[in-house]
Amino acid sequence: MKEYYLGLDLGGTKILTGLADTQGNIITRSRKETEANLGEDKIIANMIETIETVIEKAGVKKEEVKTLGIGSPGPLDAQKGIIIENSNLPWKNVALVERMESALGIKTILKNDANAAALGEKWFGAGRTVDNMVYLTISTGIGGGAVINKELFTGINDNACEIGHTVIDPDGPLCGCGNHGCLESFASGTAIGREAREAAAAGKSKKMLELADNIVEDIDAVICAQAAYQGDQAAREIFEKAGYYLGIGLGNVVNIFNTEMIILGGGVMKASDLFLDQALATMKEIALPGPLEIVTVTEAELGSDIGLMGAIAVAMEDKLMKNE
Amino acid sequence: MKEYYLGLDLGGTKILTGLADTQGNIITRSRKETEANLGEDKIIANMIETIETVIEKAGVKKEEVKTLGIGSPGPLDAQKGIIIENSNLPWKNVALVERMESALGIKTILKNDANAAALGEKWFGAGRTVDNMVYLTISTGIGGGAVINKELFTGINDNACEIGHTVIDPDGPLCGCGNHGCLESFASGTAIGREAREAAAAGKSKKMLELADNIVEDIDAVICAQAAYQGDQAAREIFEKAGYYLGIGLGNVVNIFNTEMIILGGGVMKASDLFLDQALATMKEIALPGPLEIVTVTEAELGSDIGLMGAIAVAMEDKLMKNE
Numbered sequence: 127m128k129e130y131y132l133g134l135d136l137g138g139t140k141i142l143t144g145l146a147d148t149q150g151n152i153i154t155r156s157r158k159e160t161e162a163n164l165g166e167d168k169i170i171a172n173m174i175e176t177i178e179t180v181i182e183k184a185g186v187k188k189e190e191v192k193t194l195g196i197g198s199p200g201p202l203d204a205q206k207g208i209i210i211e212n213s214n215l216p217w218k219n220v221a222l223v224e225r226m227e228s229a230l231g232i233k234t235i236l237k238n239d240a241n242a243a244a245l246g247e248k249w250f251g252a253g254r255t256v257d258n259m260v261y262l263t264i265s266t267g268i269g270g271g272a273v274i275n276k277e278l279f280t281g282i283n284d285n286a287c288e289i290g291h292t293v294i295d296p297d298g299p300l301c302g303c304g305n306h307g308c309l310e311s312f313a314s315g316t317a318i319g320r321e322a323r324e325a326a327a328a329g330k331s332k333k334m335l336e337l338a339d340n341i342v343e344d345i346d347a348v349i350c351a352q353a354a355y356q357g358d359q360a361a362r363e364i365f366e367k368a369g370y371y372l373g374i375g376l377g378n379v380v381n382i383f384n385t386e387m388i389i390l391g392g393g394v395m396k397a398s399d400l401f402l403d404q405a406l407a408t409m410k411e412i413a414l415p416g417p418l419e420i421v422t423v424t425e426a427e428l429g430s431d432i433g434l435m436g437a438i439a440v441a442m443e444d445k446l447m448k449n450e
Numbered sequence: 451m452k453e454y455y456l457g458l459d460l461g462g463t464k465i466l467t468g469l470a471d472t473q474g475n476i477i478t479r480s481r482k483e484t485e486a487n488l489g490e491d492k493i494i495a496n497m498i499e500t501i502e503t504v505i506e507k508a509g510v511k512k513e514e515v516k517t518l519g520i521g522s523p524g525p526l527d528a529q530k531g532i533i534i535e536n537s538n539l540p541w542k543n544v545a546l547v548e549r550m551e552s553a554l555g556i557k558t559i560l561k562n563d564a565n566a567a568a569l570g571e572k573w574f575g576a577g578r579t580v581d582n583m584v585y586l587t588i589s590t591g592i593g594g595g596a597v598i599n600k601e602l603f604t605g606i607n608d609n610a611c612e613i614g615h616t617v618i619d620p621d622g623p624l625c626g627c628g629n630h631g632c633l634e635s636f637a638s639g640t641a642i643g644r645e646a647r648e649a650a651a652a653g654k655s656k657k658m659l660e661l662a663d664n665i666v667e668d669i670d671a672v673i674c675a676q677a678a679y680q681g682d683q684a685a686r687e688i689f690e691k692a693g694y695y696l697g698i699g700l701g702n703v704v705n706i707f708n709t710e711m712i713i714l715g716g717g718v719m720k721a722s723d724l725f726l727d728q729a730l731a732t733m734k735e736i737a738l739p740g741p742l743e744i745v746t747v748t749e750a751e752l753g754s755d756i757g758l759m760g761a762i763a764v765a766m767e768d769k770l771m772k773n774e
Contacts, residue, residue: 281708384605
């Protein structure tokens with residue numbers, strides 16, 4: 127009997143689902159609006175619809191589908207298969223694994239999205255040659271996942287690797303988590319947007335204002351990057367400052383995890399040429415010689431498929447480990 | 451045939467060696483000056499002497515001794531069994547494992563002292579009930595070791611868990627590693643001593659000066675603690691400040707490792723009532739709800755035997771894992 131694996135990338139705005147063969151090649155895929163505003167039951171119905179679509183399109187029997195992997199923003203309890211809460215989805219303590227299993231009859235595994243992405247890069251992306259790596263996503267927030275001796279390091283209740291919420295300067299900006307000076311408050315897309323609006327409001331960047339049609343509130347990290355690429359000095363400095371703090375975070379990751387590789391992904395990395403050199407220079411200052419010697423920092427390979435490939439890697443993890 | 455295990459705690463001033471039974475009970479022990487100033491060959495000869503002493507005193511046959519575990523300050527390459535360098539010992543790139551094995555005919559395993567101590571607390575100390583823990587030693591410096599799923603997390607070249615050298619405030623004091631604002635530069639015994647000397651030199655503490663016979667240079671963390679216990683306000687504030695920064699470090703550890711337990715050891719912990727409440731309060735602010743919920747912070751149990759029991763745990767690790 128043939129074997130197939132399902133991956134589902136659950137986002138606040140869209141659901142991305144794929145059916146993969148035993149090599150992790152996506153055979154069929156389906157995309158649907160999450161329709162988060164319509165509530166829990168509708169979201170789950172949409173998820174199931176995408177799954178039925180990919181199975182049907184592939185002409186595969188349901189019994190041939192071994193496992194469904196779901197990557198979702200947290201906080202969640204992966205062991206219990208429960209999404210505890212989610213700022214983008216209107217639910218609380220949803221027993222997602224149980225509901226999917228009873229609806230589909232397919233074994234389901236839930237992981238937080240950063241952990242799933244780390245696993246995706248380990249098995250199908252930049253990390254495929256190494257057994258020890260840390261993945262950092264630099265996006266709206268900063269999330270992380272680590273693979274140690276090939277295995278996802280989840281922590282005791284799936285909260286490990288919250289590297290975005292390590293404090294690197296207690297006098298720093300207020301973070302979404304309520305603390306001051308988390309890595310995320312300095313180097314995420316949100317942080318870059320905040321700095322950009324402050325700079326524009328202070329009259330330091332006509333370019334950013336111009337790009338936002340003079341509406342300061344519309345300035346975000348994307349506009350800041352556009353301005354920087356057009357030579358705007360204030361915008362460039364904002365990215366360099368973010369790079370400096372990211373470098374502190376990377377240096378700390380090197381000194382704590384001592385992995386062969388650090389993989390950087392997330393939307394902000396599209397503008398990596400604006401901050402990565404600074405980040406690496408700062409990282410090299412902070413990292414101790416022993417762990418620095420052995421580490422490579424590289425960009426994620428899976429691009430916009432990272433969520434989906436991560437979810438597929440979650441579904442396939444046991445098999446991938448056995449095949450090694 | 452009976453089985454015994456050797457542990458050797460290699461320090462800059464003394465060598466502490468013990469022979470243990472299969473339960474980890476120390477049967478015989480030996481202590482000798484390291485005599486680091488007399489060079490590599492003499493240090494190794496002293497190590498061997500302590501080992502021969504404990505074997506002889508116990509009336510055990512050398513063939514009954516399965517493994518020798520050595521805990522040593524780093525940096526070292528545990529896999530290759532090489533001590534790369536050491537600020538307290540006059541050697542560089544010493545193939546210690548090879549030399550001990552050829553001299554004794556006993557399988558030898560080398561680990562850095564903080565990792566060995568973590569393993570000691572895991573198997574014989576405060577961590578014996580948990581499978582996931584981080585050990586932090588707050589001493590002259592701040593070192594760390596983590597146990598994940600019962601196994602020591604060493605990193606790819608034995609440099610993991612250098613939590614003392616994570617930057618928590620880039621504007622902080624100069625650290626021994628060359629960076630500014632490492633955890634160690636705020637909360638180690640060295641940092642407390644530095645702050646105490648500064649306070650005394652600035653005329654903020656007559657008590658500390660008095661305790662040091664008016665020699666500012668003689669003021670250290672021990673004198674600062676004495677002054678604090680005698681009600682000296684400046685000394686108390688120094689410990690509270692150290693506690694605040696330790697709390698940031700602990701919060702970061704909680705958010706990164708998501709373990710069941712954090713165990714605190716090292717000489718500075720003798721004055722834990724001067725700073726631990728502050729540290730825990732700050733940790734609770736910084737830690738995210740998910741990982742905070744599950745973690746317990748506790749003091750190390752092995753006291754002055756932690757180095758020796760750690761080395762014995764290094765020797766016995768394979769056996770202890772199998773017995774589980």
